[in-house]
Amino acid sequence: MQSKNHFLLVDFLKTFAAFTIILHHLSSYGQIAEDARLLQPGVMTFLFEYGRYAVQIFLVMGGYLAAQSLSKTSNLKTPQDVLKTIINRYLRLFAPYIVALLLTIACAWVARFWVQDEFVGQSETLGQLLAHLFFLQGILGLDAISAGVWYVAIDWQLYAILALMLGMFPGFRSVIWILMVLCVTSLLYFNRLGEYENYFIYFIGAYGLGALAQLCKNYPDPLVNRFARIMFALIGVAIVIASFQQFWLRNILAYLVAIALIFFGDWAYKDQARDHKPIEPHKLFNAILWSSRRSYCAFLLHFSFILLANSLYIGWGMSRLHDGALALALMMMALVGSWMAANYLYRWVEVPSRKLKID
Template sequence: MKQASPLFLIDLLKVFAALVIILHHLSSYGQIAADARAFLPSVMNFLYEYGRFAVQIFLVMAGYLATQSLTRFANAKFSSQNLLRVIINRYLRLFAPYIAALVFTILCALIARFWVNDEFVGDQEKMGQFLAHLFFLQGILGLDSISAGVWYVAIDWQLYSVLAVLLITFSSYQALIWFISIVATASLLYFNRSNQYEAYFIYFIGSYSLGVLAYLAKNFADKKIQGLAKLALIAIGVMILLSTLQQVWLRNFLAWFVAIALLVWGNVAYPSSSVTHRLKASLLRAIAWASPRSYCAFLIHFAFILLANTIYIASGMHAHESGLIAVGLMLGVVVSSLIAASYMYRWIEIPSAKLKI
């Protein structure tokens, strides 16, 4: 099994997907979004309608990276007694920056309620709602989300846990691939098309499984397993194509194309700085810097959307209905999110990585 190391495509996709999700939420919430839409209607409408598709990139990559992590345990006689430890450690890995972002968002929402009369700010958070978020149960219990995007963290933990269970349940990777392929197809063509399942892993496991198959097809030591995983990827792609005869689901195509990109280029390293142009080298350094901080940026950005809308209204700038000011504040949210993410990564995420059972 190949060792994990910083890889260009994975880092690029992380940064790109996180940025698109931030822009999608900026185009969705508050007076800033409304005035920016009047100023740049095509751009804002595109981000609003299609920016959410970036979640598919996160899901496929999450499946790819989770398989990279969990197959190490499986190949080392991954036993059932270690299963709970692995699942809890994953929870701890997600928890610290997640809870820090939640607390900060609650404080920002408290400030925003003095000036912003908008549904996206939400009502005063209750203790039961907060506790449900701590254990990733808010979606299952039907509670309002404290922050945009935190549902994804709960789903990521569900999917990782399910994959861990599958790896110790199946005695062979051949059986695992067949089962995952069937479940992925059912998810992509049925469960993912009904909102009643969106709080559960089954709604998202189709895209996640494409990442699992892409990793096995590229990196598994046994060539037969690689071949079977490639065959499964192709078969699922054909079924996605055939399903367009009934209805076109662009997010399924995006997930499949991301899986194929990881299959082809997933192990491509960063270009050597000695053979790249100075501007290109700076861009590569920026991607390498932003990639490990993308999770924190994803978690914290909604708080800055709350603050930006508060400043916009409390200062009276909203009275001008200036799209240029709104777009400037959007840029400020992106920059502030990156700065805050850098501190969260250094002060919270890195130290919390030592929290393991």
């Protein structure tokens, strides 16, 4: 039986968001995306236009899980403790990230022999790679080596900001006040201006909603829970009022995901027992858990398979046929390949690298 610490909605959202983002990128890049659109124009257009909204799920989930982790630790008492926590988060992200970057560079080198497309990019430079290693590529205005790596940089920024706030204001009420202000200003102002998209302030609206969702229910102090609920409700009121002026689907989606986590985020797999008798989880739950654990690695690796699929499609002359079914089949192969490779990256790199931490 699965551990009681596995939560169905959390694992499902991680899996769903990763699949959706991969499909969004498959519908966005290269000749296979163009030709697959000939066969399924509605589906491909939908994925291209709306698949990117899965980022909001990632952000809310990121805030929810970060608040869960940081609120349970007592190691944020000094500036040194906060710095150690932030560095450990960097080390947790780093190992699979750098392996995926190197694989993407190799696949892009192969793709440049056949694929003449802007998404492949120019040959990577040492400075560009170094900027990626320190999550600075967006801030420095450099081209991304892989699709989606910007999110890893932003996730680390947001985690660091939340750790800093909890270190400075351990009483939580001040943190909740600050989160409320940051959420409202981000959702209603900064998130609508492209010049801020490489900085935490652009994304902290959704991330902060996830953090507040965690504090609304799961923090042991009921006074903190009540205060977090009030602030969460006020953010909802602000979103509704602002929607009368201009409707932003991503704000509504982020708020709905956060609400779902408040009500169902602690639904553990063990709750699937009938008549209070323990049973083995359904195979579907096992599949969700398997995918959830590997979702970060799949997210990191999928662009390499998009490059390879387009290289194969063009290099073997299949693109001259403009066969939508063949292009769609290659897309599905890239999707499956991403998750198969993610399994090995997870087992061989991500899990062993968890020992890399400062004690």
